[in-house]
Amino acid sequence: MATPLEFTEEARKRAAEILSRYPDEYRKSAVVPLLHLAQEEWGFVSPEAMACVARLIGCSPVKVAEIATFYPMFNKEPVGDHVLAVCHTLPCALTGCGDIFDHLSDKLGIRLGETTEDGRFTLRKSECLAACDRGPVLLVNRKLHTHLTTARVDEILDGLEEG
Amino acid sequence: MATITIDDRQYTVEEGRNLIDAAADLDIDIPHFCYHPGLAPDGNCRMCLTEMEIRPGQFGIVTSCTIRIKDGMNFRFNSPAVLDNRKGIMEFLLINHPLDCPWCDQAGECKLQDHSFDHGRGHSRFVETKRVPPKKDLGPHITLYTTRCILCQRCTRFCDEITGTSELGVVQMGSKSEIATFEGVPLDNKMSGNVADICPVGALVTKDFLYKPRIWHYDKVDTLCPGCATGCNTTLEVMHQKIYRTRPRHNEAVNGHWMCDEGRFCYHDWQDVDRLKAPLKRVDGELRQVTWPEALDAAVSGIQALLADEGDSAMGVIGSSMATNEENYLLGLLGAGAFGSSRTGLIRKPGGEAWTSKSGFHIDADKTPNSRGAGDMLGVDSLDVILQGIEDGTIRGLYVLGGDIGQTLSQEVAEAFRRLEFLVVHDVRRSDLAELADVVFPGAVPFEKTGTMTNAQGRVQRLNAAFPQPGGAREDGAILRYVGLRMGVEMGEADPARILEEIARSVGGYAGLTYDLIGDQGAMTGGEEPSEAAGG
Structure with a gap:
C-alpha cells in the first residue's frame, strides 16, 4: 500500500465535529459521514483513504472497505468534475433512459464508467433514484434532474459548462 | 430444564440453550450454515428457519440459531412451510455455486x-x-x-x-x-x-x-497437540503411517473449538525428522547401529558395572516433557528399583512466546506438552540435583528420556553430560543429546504414543497413537520395561490404563483418576474442575 493518507488540518476539524455526534463506544457509526468527508477531500475513496477513516474510528480497515464498497456513490477510483448517473431501473427504462444514456455517451464521446479526456465528466448508470413517477431521471453530482429529454440533457450540460 | 414440543412430541431440554444445540442434544439435526457453536449466532443464512408457535394456534417462521429455549415452546420442524423454505434457500445458495x-x-x-x-x-x-x-x-x-x-x-x-x-x-x-x-x-x-x-x-x-486424498480415506485418531503445555485436543487424519491433517477437537475446558496454527502444522516438523530406526551403541568412540539385544545388553552391563563399582545411586534419571505420564512414571520405577537412586531431573526447554486471544484461547510459553505431568511423576522440575551430583562426582551415569525434536542442550548441560562415565538415552533422532550417549534407544514421537499427559492447568488427558513407530523404534514405555526386566525390576503389564491406576495410588493429586474417568475430555488433577472454562 502507498504511503498513509492524512486529512488536512481543516478536514481534521470537520472529522472531529462528525465524531463528536456519536458516543465514544459507537465511534464506528461515523464511518459513512467520514467517508463522505474523505471523498470531498480527495475526490474518491482510495484504500489509503479507507485506512485513514479506519484509524479515526479505531477499527480494522476491511470494515471500512465493507461500507465503502457497498455504496456505489462512494467513488473507488478518480472521477471527473461532474458525475452523471442515468437511472436504468425498470420505470426509467420504460420512459426511455436508454436514449438518454446513448445521447450522453455520443455527446461526450465516452462509454459506461469512463471519464472524458478533459476530466470534466464521468458517465454512469444508477439503480433506482426514487423518482419513478418522473422518469427518466439523471443524477448530476448531488442534484436530481427529472422528466428528461435529449434537449433537456443538452441544456443541463450547457449549464454545467457555464458554471 | 424446560419442556418443549417438537412436531407434536414432548421433550425435556436445557433451558436457555439455543434451539439448534438443544435439537442436536436430542439427535435432531436442524440444517444450518452460518451458526457455529463457538461463535455468536448471526441468523444470516436462513437455512435453520423453523416454525414456532408465537400466539396460541398461530405459527411463525423463526431462525433456530437465535431462539433460546424457554419452557412451553412449541415448534414444527417438518411443516410444509419449513421444508419449502429449505428447498428455496438451497436453490438460492447454489445459483452461483x-x-x-x-x-x-x-x-x-x-x-x-x-x-x-x-x-x-x-x-x-x-x-x-x-x-x-x-x-x-x-x-x-x-x-x-x-x-x-x-x-x-x-x-x-x-x-x-x-x-x-x-x-x-x-x-x-x-x-x-x-x-x-x-x-x-x-x-x-x-x-x-x-x-x-x-x-x-x-x-x-x-x-x-x-x-x-479424499477425506473418507483417512483414519481419524483423537489425541493431543504436542506443541505446547495447553494440550489442545485434536483429531489426526492419517493414512499409510502419515499425518495429512490436524484438526481441533472440541473441549470447552481446554481449547474450545480451536487450535493455533503453530500446533496445527507442527506435525510436519515431526514427520520431517530423520528418525532413528535402530538402537545405537558406542564402539571405539563412535555410535554404531546394533540389534536390540546387543543394545540392551550394552546398556544393562554398563549400568551394572557402574553400580558394582560405585554402589547404589551412582546413576540418575532424567525424564522428558515429551513423554507420557506413564513413561515418566516407569522411568522413576526403574531409577528407584534398578539404580537404587532417587535422583531425578527434568530438562526444561527455554520458554517460547505466550499468547492469549480476545476470546481467551491460550498458547502456552512452555512449548512441551507434558512438563507438568513429567514433573509430577518424578517429583522434580529442574536439573539442579543431577547437575550438582555430576559436579560433586556422586552421579557418574545417567538414564535420559529425550525425544524433543525442538530441543538442543545448553552449553552447561552438555559439558556436564560429557563428564559422565555412562549415558543411556532414548531419542527419536541423532540429537546432540544422542551424540553424547553410550547407548541410544530409538523411541517414539508423541503421535506414536498412547498414555496420558497433564497440561499446564493440571488437566490429565489421553494421548492416542496414530500409527506404529517406524522400523525398530519402540514406545519409550516398552523400552523401559525391556531394561527393567533385564535388571530384575517388575514393572507389570505395559497397558497405560493399568499404569495410570498405579499412578493414581502413588502420585499425589492423581488419586481417583482412571482411564475411563479421563475419557475424551480429560480430568483435573486434585479432583477439581476449574471454576471457569478456559476454552476460547
Whole structure:
C-alpha cells in the first residue's frame, strides 16, 4: 500500500465535529459521514483513504472497505468534475433512459464508467433514484434532474459548462 | 430444564440453550450454515428457519440459531412451510455455486453437499451465466475459492470474536459480495487455520490440505497437540503411517473449538525428522547401529558395572516433557528399583512466546506438552540435583528420556553430560543429546504414543497413537520395561490404563483418576474442575 493518507488540518476539524455526534463506544457509526468527508477531500475513496477513516474510528480497515464498497456513490477510483448517473431501473427504462444514456455517451464521446479526456465528466448508470413517477431521471453530482429529454440533457450540460 | 414440543412430541431440554444445540442434544439435526457453536449466532443464512408457535394456534417462521429455549415452546420442524423454505434457500445458495465437487477438497465433509442431498432439488432451474470470481490468496495459510463461498460469514465472525484481529470482511454489494482482506493486511494471525475448519463449504481451504486424498480415506485418531503445555485436543487424519491433517477437537475446558496454527502444522516438523530406526551403541568412540539385544545388553552391563563399582545411586534419571505420564512414571520405577537412586531431573526447554486471544484461547510459553505431568511423576522440575551430583562426582551415569525434536542442550548441560562415565538415552533422532550417549534407544514421537499427559492447568488427558513407530523404534514405555526386566525390576503389564491406576495410588493429586474417568475430555488433577472454562 502507498504511503498513509492524512486529512488536512481543516478536514481534521470537520472529522472531529462528525465524531463528536456519536458516543465514544459507537465511534464506528461515523464511518459513512467520514467517508463522505474523505471523498470531498480527495475526490474518491482510495484504500489509503479507507485506512485513514479506519484509524479515526479505531477499527480494522476491511470494515471500512465493507461500507465503502457497498455504496456505489462512494467513488473507488478518480472521477471527473461532474458525475452523471442515468437511472436504468425498470420505470426509467420504460420512459426511455436508454436514449438518454446513448445521447450522453455520443455527446461526450465516452462509454459506461469512463471519464472524458478533459476530466470534466464521468458517465454512469444508477439503480433506482426514487423518482419513478418522473422518469427518466439523471443524477448530476448531488442534484436530481427529472422528466428528461435529449434537449433537456443538452441544456443541463450547457449549464454545467457555464458554471 | 424446560419442556418443549417438537412436531407434536414432548421433550425435556436445557433451558436457555439455543434451539439448534438443544435439537442436536436430542439427535435432531436442524440444517444450518452460518451458526457455529463457538461463535455468536448471526441468523444470516436462513437455512435453520423453523416454525414456532408465537400466539396460541398461530405459527411463525423463526431462525433456530437465535431462539433460546424457554419452557412451553412449541415448534414444527417438518411443516410444509419449513421444508419449502429449505428447498428455496438451497436453490438460492447454489445459483452461483460452481458445483465443482469432483475436485473440491471439502467434498465428503461439505454442509452444502449434505444439505443439497437432503433438501435440494436434483436439477437446477438457473439458466443464466454463473459468476466466476477468481480465487484469492488470503494469507500464509489460507486460500479462498471465491466461487464456492455462500457468505455465511463464519470466518469474518471468527476473526472478529475469537482472534479479535478482524482481517476479513464482506466487500461489494448484492450478488457481487465477496469475502476479502484489506490491501496490505492479509489473514495472518496465530489461529488463521481455524477458518478453514469452520467454513461449511469448500471456499476456505488451508494451503496445507489442498489437493490431498479424499477425506473418507483417512483414519481419524483423537489425541493431543504436542506443541505446547495447553494440550489442545485434536483429531489426526492419517493414512499409510502419515499425518495429512490436524484438526481441533472440541473441549470447552481446554481449547474450545480451536487450535493455533503453530500446533496445527507442527506435525510436519515431526514427520520431517530423520528418525532413528535402530538402537545405537558406542564402539571405539563412535555410535554404531546394533540389534536390540546387543543394545540392551550394552546398556544393562554398563549400568551394572557402574553400580558394582560405585554402589547404589551412582546413576540418575532424567525424564522428558515429551513423554507420557506413564513413561515418566516407569522411568522413576526403574531409577528407584534398578539404580537404587532417587535422583531425578527434568530438562526444561527455554520458554517460547505466550499468547492469549480476545476470546481467551491460550498458547502456552512452555512449548512441551507434558512438563507438568513429567514433573509430577518424578517429583522434580529442574536439573539442579543431577547437575550438582555430576559436579560433586556422586552421579557418574545417567538414564535420559529425550525425544524433543525442538530441543538442543545448553552449553552447561552438555559439558556436564560429557563428564559422565555412562549415558543411556532414548531419542527419536541423532540429537546432540544422542551424540553424547553410550547407548541410544530409538523411541517414539508423541503421535506414536498412547498414555496420558497433564497440561499446564493440571488437566490429565489421553494421548492416542496414530500409527506404529517406524522400523525398530519402540514406545519409550516398552523400552523401559525391556531394561527393567533385564535388571530384575517388575514393572507389570505395559497397558497405560493399568499404569495410570498405579499412578493414581502413588502420585499425589492423581488419586481417583482412571482411564475411563479421563475419557475424551480429560480430568483435573486434585479432583477439581476449574471454576471457569478456559476454552476460547
